[in-house]
Amino acid sequence: MDAMSLLDWALDGVLAFVVLWLAWRALATPTLFLAVVLFIAFGVVLALVWARLAAVDVALAEVAIGAGVTGALLLAALVRLEPTMARGQAPAAEASEVRHDD
Amino acid sequence: MPSFPGGMEWTLASVFVPLTGALLCFLLPRRAPLLGRLTALLTVAAVLGLLLTVLAEGTQQTALGGWPAPLGILWRADGLSVALMAMTALVGLGVSVYAHAYFRDKHTEGAFFWPLWLMLWTALDALFLSRDLFNLYVTLELVGFAAASLTALDGSAAALRGAIRYLLISMLGSLSYLLGVALIYHACGSVDIVLVAERIGTAPDLVVAVALGTMTAGLVLKTALFPLHFWLPPAHGSAPAPVSAVLSALVVKASFYLLLRLWLEVFDGGGPWLAEFLGVLGAVAVVWGSVAALRQARLKLLMAYSTVAQIGYFFMAFPLAAVGGGAVWAGALYLVLAHGLAKAAMFLSVGSVLRFARHDRIDELDRIVHRLPLTLTAFALAGVSIMGLPPSGGFIGKWLMLEAAFRQGRYGFVAVILLGGVLAAAYVFRVVGHAFTPTARAQRAREVPAAMEWSALLLALAAILLGLLPPLVLPLLEIGQVAVVSGVAAPAGSG
Amino acid sequence: MSQPVFWALVGMALVTLGLYALIVHAHLLRKVLALNIISSGVFLVFIGLARRAPEAGAALPMEPDPVPQAMVLTGIVVAVAATGLALALIVRLRAVTGRTTLGDDTDD
Amino acid sequence: MTPLFDPQLPANALLPLLVLASSLVPGMIIFFLAEERVRLRTVLNLGGALMKLALVGFMLWGSYQGQRFEARLPLLEGLDLVLRVGALSLLFLALSAGLWFLTTIYAIGYLEGAPHRSRFFGFFSLCVTATVGVAMSGNLLTFVLFFELLTLTTYPLVVHRGTEAARQAGQVYLAHTVLAGSLLLAGTVWLYTLTGTLGFVPRGFVAEVAETHPGALRAIFALLIAGVGVKAALVPLHSWLPRAMVAPAPVSALLHAVAVVKAGAFGIVLIVYDVFGVEQAAELGxxxxxxxxxxxxxxxxxxxxxxxxxxxxxxxxxxxxxxxxxxxxxxxxxxxxxxxxxxxxxxxxxxxxxxxxxxxxxxxxxxxxxxxxxxxxxxxxxxxxxxxxxxxxxxxxxxxxxxxxxxxxxxxxxxxxxxxxxxxxxxxxxxxxxxxxxxxxxxxxxxxxxPAPTHAAAADxxxxxxxxxxxxxxxxxxxxxxxxxxxxxxxxxxxxxxxxxxxxxxxxxxxxxxxxxxxxxxxxxxxxx
Structure with missing residues (x-):
């Protein structure tokens, strides 16, 4: 009983740590592209959490919609928003309000 | 056996008619103006039917799909719901008539306007009818989406900024609310308002307190109570006139309505401390919003800040009602209804002025009084209600709140309520005064369709007429109210 | 600490993280990410807390409650719709103004 | 004299309403008249004024017969809108009806050929409607309503000329009257919370609370008097009046003699006599x-x-x-x-x-x-x-x-x-x-x-x-x-x-x-x- 419970806790702990770390990195990483990729990863790991919490439907939905569709939308938007930095760019460009001419 | 069509049919119609209309307008954009107005008329008829049924028979319940809660959706139309739906219907009818003329030469915008607006109407009616915390979340989000899309309608940079800011804020507010729902479900095992209300007494205090906090914070953010109002003026000030009217008159009311429901029916009057806090914020909002309105150079922004100020009045009811009970809520609701009608009329009038003069700078209104008399009349009449002068809906609301403030010896609130009226008069008459004087150089003017002028005027008249109808409206508001707040102890530091 | 409370706290942590990011980041895409993380946090609170207390202490300690799962499913759909709408507006703003931030001033 | 207003007889509700309507209805029609329809406008103006005079005359005569004239509209619980014709009302009614008639004649002559006459006469009529409403108020709530209405309907007359000076005079007028209106409202609500009634009665209705709340009553008295005192141009609340002189002469006549200032003075009379009762007021000091x-x-x-x-x-x-x-x-x-x-x-x-x-x-x-x-x-x-x-x-x-x-x-x-x-x-x-x-x-x-007359040809x-x-x-x-x-x-x-x-x-x-x-x-x- 205790061992199982300990294993449970370990699993929960690792999952929680990964989820939080991914979320933090997705929000803090300097490049937007990387941020979106991390966010998709966050969605996938979150789906594991749902499965762990016996919410299988939610897990499937999270993979398909939360990570999949949202990720695709974010990437598509990123291409239109920051054509130059869709792939690894100087971090400063994000925060600065350079006026693009188009 | 109730007669056909009875409460259930009217209830369903008041949501599914605008929904169907929205879909049809989406599919047939070229027919949208006609379909839209037709839908508006039918929706008004449905709401009227529901109103009369509720007046005659009391609260109406409708279970969707035949399942009981929590899986099925239970709609309940009581007096409060129906009053807000009726206000929405009146404003909706006016806006629909107005929009037809307004978008006549802007076909692209018009094609987007109709489905979005009818969607918004659907979501509002569904929100007013829902009694299930999670369904309320969904309808709240729908209202937010439709409102944000409408704000962005004219595609200008200002409109897009306003729309994005509003959307982000709206989502944040809804999520905060949803967090509260999660906590309540945990504590009570249900999201049905009636069941939750029964069980919340035995729930852990901490969970309930956190739920109250997050839900109130989210809804307050969406209602734009000072100091969380920063998103409102850009959104309401940059949208097309009919959209501004809808945003100010209806959309902020939806979240306020929800908050009121929660406080009245779930949290049993909330916490005295929180009520006090909201009341003080409301008082600050009244003064700050009015002063900000006075300082605006543009008419639409003036109107938007006026909305910020008026929202303050609604929140001043929270601490007053903790002692004063039902009469205070009645006063606040009266203000909500009157503000809806009056502010819609004002934004529509401002839209006519914009169309006429191509600008809305207050100092250059150039004798609007002779050239757009009906529009200025609408503006001034609606202004009477905003100022709270008799006879108008705004007066009744202020009277009830003033009465409570005096009875409780809260002279600070008395002063704010009165000062708000004086400041409102100052900004309304600043506009009216400039409408009499000519500007240095004559301005080119564009014709304003009669439908635009008259729809605004009729809404303004409705706001005035509301002031003569308390014997009809006040009993309506009480229908279905299980218990008006009474059990809450007086806040400690009153005065 | 029981498992539901643990996950609820993780959810709250996500909410806090997202709220912080929403406020400090100017870039709109980042704000959308932040909101998505907030909503994930809220869902986690919802599902984490919604399960019956684990006094049985078995390998499958709690029976899943279908109601919050259905709600979170709906919530995920709502969130993706919101994300889509927000992104569409942001792309429009970028096309009109060349900016991907809201700027400081409220007026134009 | 025969006793006025026999309480045994049922009240006549129609006449007070007709008195209001006799200027309200013509006024509303006049708003929509084209500028050049002088004849119809004149007929409406004078017809309304004569009708009002006749109605007031009839009520005077009726009052001597002991008839009561009273109309009620329920508004809030225990608070109705009441139009009632008492002795004091009749005095003020007769004055305003009579002078309105003369002022209308004068205004028709004065404004001949001037622009925006439909707007002018429309508001002119509304203004008199508000004044007779003030005169017939049966309680303080009704009084407040018509008093505020008077503010609103005179404003367009003050700024009628559309000059910058007129606009500023209008702002000054409003600043005074609106501020006063809110004091009046405050006093009214406060009084209501103390007494539970607002109905005017000779010798007042505050006697019951005079012993328990003398301080509050004094404050209420000050609020109410300040509220109506602005219109009555009590020093130091008077400064709007000289500035409002930019308005056309008939408006000045209306402001000074028929409507605004008079309504303020009438309000003071009402507050002292029918709210507090003059002897009670004296007791309160x-x-x-x-x-x-x-x-x-x-x-x-x-x-x-x-x-x-x-x-x-x-x-x-x-x-x-x-x-x-x-x-x-x-x-x-x-x-x-x-x-x-x-x-x-x-x-x-x-x-x-x-x-x-x-x-x-x-x-x-x-x-x-x-x-x-x-x-x-x-x-x-x-x-x-x-x-x-x-x-x-x-x-x-x-x-x-x-x-x-x-x-x-x-x-x-x-x-x-x-x-x-x-x-x-x-x-x-x-x-x-x-x-x-x-x-x-x-x-x-x-x-x-x-030596050099300004307009040589002019004479009476x-x-x-x-x-x-x-x-x-x-x-x-x-x-x-x-x-x-x-x-x-x-x-x-x-x-x-x-x-x-x-x-x-x-x-x-x-x-x-x-x-x-x-x-x-x-x-x-x-x-x-």
């Missing part, structure tokens, strides 16, 4: 300060009038001074002083409107706006100046004109109440009145005209050929009001005269107990029931 304010206003207004060269401004300050006679009469607690105050509602209205009509005529026909330009105008416009002279002499208080009656009763009242200072105030004021009116009269009648009645018609429309009203100021002075003791009516009101307010029945209220006459 609030009549003394009120009397002081009135005295200061009387002297201050007269002093300021002395130094105005602009004729209309001089008249405006004169109004500030004269209206406070009413307040003074009310605040000296005593039946005779009350009679003087109440009767001055009518007297001041008639005399002041005469003066404003004449000032308008001088401005319109000769282009004269200043006192210093009035040398010799008596010869060029003898009729106008004759009317002006009567008005001015009446203001000074020369017997047997109306103003004399007022001052006589005020003086008797002060003596009856055992105070002497009002006599000095009255004397000083009369001297000042003489000082600012007599030079005008002297210049107009006895001075040589200026047949000014410029195009304005001949308007000339008579402008002349008739001041002559009528001047004649009336003479007649009501001469025949003050006849039944139905304003004085007799005021005696009736004062009797009901003070309600002498049997023991004091020997004290005759009418000087030189016993009680004649």
């Amino acid at each position: 609030v009549t003394g300060p009120l009397a002081a304010v009135a005295a200061v206003t009387i002297i201050y207004g007269s002093l300021r009038a002395l130094f105005q060269d602009d004729l209309k401004r001089r008249l405006a300050f004169s109004t500030v001074s004269q209206v406070s006679y009413i307040v003074l009469g009310v605040a000296i607690v005593g039946p005779l002083a009350s009679v003087g105050g109440i009767v001055h509602l009518v007297h001041q209205g008639l005399m002041k409107i005469t003066l404003f009509f004449c000032a308008g005529n001088l401005a319109e026909t000769l282009g004269i706006h200043k006192v210093s330009e009035m040398r010799g105008v008596g010869r060029r416009m003898p009729w106008t100046m004759a009317a002006f002279t009567i008005g001015a002499l009446g203001m000074i208080g020369v017997p047997p004109l109306a103003g004399f009656i007022t001052k006589w009763y005020l003086s008797l009242g002060a003596l009856e109440a055992g105070v002497h200072w009002p006599l000095y105030v009255l004397m000083a004021s009369s001297l000042l009145n003489a000082a600012y009116f007599l030079p005008i009269l002297h210049a107009a009648w006895f001075a040589e005209p200026d 009645g047949h000014a410029a050929p195009s304005r001949a018609h308007a000339g008579w429309l402008l002349l008739l009203p001041p002559l009528t009001t001047a004649a009336l100021s003479v007649l009501i002075g001469l025949f003050a003791s006849l039944p139905f005269s304003p004085l007799e009516w005021s005696l009736l009101i004062a009797e009901r307010e003070f309600e002498y107990p049997e023991a004091r029945a020997d004290v005759p209220l009418r000087p030189g006459a016993g009680s004649d029931d």
